[in-house]
Amino acid sequence: MSKKTINNLNLILFLLPGLILFVGVLIAPIALSGYYSFFNWNGFGPKEFIGFSNYKELFTSDAIGFLKALGNSLLLAALSVFVQLPVSLGLALLLGRSIKGERGFLSIFFMPVLISTVVIGQLWLKIYNPSYGILNVVLTKIGLESWTRIWLGTPETALGACFAPTLWQYVGYHMLLMYAGVKGVSPDLREAAKIDGATNGQVNRYIVIPSIKPILKVSVIFAITGSLKSFDLIYVLTNGGPLHATEVPSTLMINMLFLRNRYGMGSTIAVMLIVLCFAFALLINRLFKEKD
Amino acid sequence: MTAQTREPxxxxxxxxxxxxxxxxxxxxxxxxxxxxxxxxxxxxxxxxFTFSLKDNKEIFGENVAGLPKHWLWSNYASAMKTGHMSIYFINSIIVAAATILITLIAALMATYALTRLVWKLSRATNAFFMMGLTIPIHASIVPIYVTLSNIHMLNTYWALIIPYAAFALAMAILICSGFMSDIPKDLDEAARIDGCGVWGIFFRIIVPLMRPALATIGIYTFLQCWNELMFANIFNSKDQLKTLPVGIQALSGQYTTNWGPIGAALVIATFPTLFVYIFLSRRIQESFIAGAIKG
Known part of the structure; x- marks a missing residue:
């Protein structure tokens, strides 16, 4: 064998395990999902080609309620961007200022990210429990008995009750990313601004925040795509109920697949999710570019 | 920029x-x-932690938020035995360990080919792998489920290990590339002169020097598998094969009115992560930062 063929052979051997995994589990299935989405299929019997009917039904059928589920996840996305990220940024800016106990606070605030969402969900199930949950117990004890609710069982409160732990759990994640950025700002620059009489607020506004913009972009993208994909906590807390009040696209997808055996429709939802995630990522990239 | 335009x-x-x-x-x-x-x-x-050691009487009224009056370790025993937490725990360990091993091998080899070997399409291939960072696991759930069921691999450890490794790969390659580019290319050159081939360089130079990267990837991958619910829930329905997140769901259905054992199960599932976090908090945080910021 010539040296060149040996080199090529080695190259292929090095790439092979990764490529097999990646193409076999990610790329080929995406193509297949797209393919299935054009069929009426129960997963086992023959497939019936129906063109874009699944997509049409998805967006027009009230029985499926995709638009409502999508609306819920977009609401979560908005709350993530306008509530969760500001809290994270605030914490990152405070800790990045080298205050006392910085490392300790950082480590504690990051902790919920590491805990399994199922564990967090189970904990909050107990917190929200109507009769014994700590939330209602505390409300009763401080004389606000009229505020107690069946938090996860009432359509009006269930969505909020699902969102609260979701937002809470990942504050620490975004805070950590932003903190890393804040720490990357040169201390000299900060010092110089301070000597010129800038307040902490002004330093943050004019020096720190502009220089961590790339990280803010990543955080916004993660927050939005994460909201679109959200599943675990809602599955544990309500599984879309009561009366579909907390349905999100992922819970719909799972129900389509495993309760109604509609594999074509389940694939259609999967495809919509991928398209939406990529579309939002592109949109946010564009928005951040325009601002520069 | 704006700082300079301010009034003196x-x-x-x-x-x-x-x-x-x-x-x-x-x-x-x-x-x-x-x-x-x-x-x-x-x-x-x-x-x-506290309600995992209490009985219902304390949890439901007498002592809602205080330390337990009687430390009820029997909750842990019932979670482990009747609740099968010991099985779920071992399953989670097996799945996580195998996933980490496969991810590491595939990522190290691919990264070596992508960053150290000279070939035309290396950049394009790297970009191709990086698409994996944005693909949600939902994208592949239907085809993987159908395929696994056709080849009778549902309800096996592999049904989780292979998808987990595939989804961890992009991040692992990303982290690997960062670390590998810090290894000077002169080392490869010197080894080549001493008669090492590409495999010799890989095993004798690169792999030993990549230890810090392995730890970072290992931690990150571990957390992904340990906490994953959607695949685990769908691909493995047999009790003997459930991982912790699915097991906890099953257990909480079983003990709806007895909170102590559920608390114990939650602690059992969380304890290893928190324990490692106490000793390696900085490294764990770095692994999350490395993944997000370079991506």
Whole structure:
């Protein structure tokens, strides 16, 4: 064998395990999902080609309620961007200022990210429990008995009750990313601004925040795509109920697949999710570019 | 940029005075806020630990938030035995360990080909792998489920290990590339002169020097598998094969009115992660930062 063929052979051997995994589990299935989405299929019997009917039904059928589920996840996305990220940024800016106990606070605030969402969900199930949950117990004890609710069982409160732990759990994640950025700002620059009489607020506004913009972009993208994909906590807390009040696209997808055996429709939802995630990522990239 | 366009500060004396004043009150407010957030983050975990050691009488009224009066370790025994937590725990370990191993091998080899070997399409291939960072696991759930069921691989460890490894791969390659580019290419050159081939360089030079990267990837991948619910829930329905997240769901259905064992199960699932976090907090945080910021 010539040296060149040996080199090529080695190259292929090095790439092979990764490529097999990646193409076999990610790329080929995406193509297949797209393919299935054009069929009426129960997963086992023959497939019936129906063109874009699944997509049409998805967006027009009230029985499926995709638009409502999508609306819920977009609401979560908005709350993530306008509530969760500001809290994270605030914490990152405070800790990045080298205050006392910085490392300790950082480590504690990051902790919920590491805990399994199922564990967090189970904990909050107990917190929200109507009769014994700590939330209602505390409300009763401080004389606000009229505020107690069946938090996860009432359509009006269930969505909020699902969102609260979701937002809470990942504050620490975004805070950590932003903190890393804040720490990357040169201390000299900060010092110089301070000597010129800038307040902490002004330093943050004019020096720190502009220089961590790339990280803010990543955080916004993660927050939005994460909201679109959200599943675990809602599955544990309500599984879309009561009366579909907390349905999100992922819970719909799972129900389509495993309760109604509609594999074509389940694939259609999967495809919509991928398209939406990529579309939002592109949109946010564009928005951040325009601002520069 | 904007800082330079500001009006020159003519009242620096007054400004400085103001800075000090706001700083003082500000400082107190800052710490109140941080303390409050600390409480919000630690309380659920504290509560979980305490109610895992209580009986219903304490949890449901006598002693809702205090330390347990009688430390009821039997909750742990029932979670482990009747609740099968010991099986789920071992399953989670097996799945996580195999996933980490496969991810590491595939990522190290691919990264070596992508960053050290000279070939035309290396950049394009790297970009191709990086698509994996944005693909949600939902994308492949239907085809993987159908395929696994056709080849009768549902309800096996592999049904989770292979998808987990595939989805961890992009991040692992990303982290690997960062570390591998820090290894000077002169080392490869020297080894080549000494008669090493590409495999020799890979095994004798690169792999030993990549240890810190392995730890970072290992931690990151471990957390992904340990906590994953959607695949685990769908691909493995047999009790003997469930991982912790699915097992906890099953157990909580079984013990709806007896909270102690559920608390114990939650602690059992969380304890290893928190234990490692106490010793490796910085490294764990770095692994999350490395993944997000370079991506």
């Amino acid at each position: 500060d003519n009242f620096s004396f007054g400004a400085q005075y103001q800075v000090k004043k706001t700083n003082h009150v500000g400082q107190v407010l800052v710490y109140i806020f941080l303390a409050l957030w600390t409480f919000i983050n630690l309380f659920p975990i504290y509560w979980m």
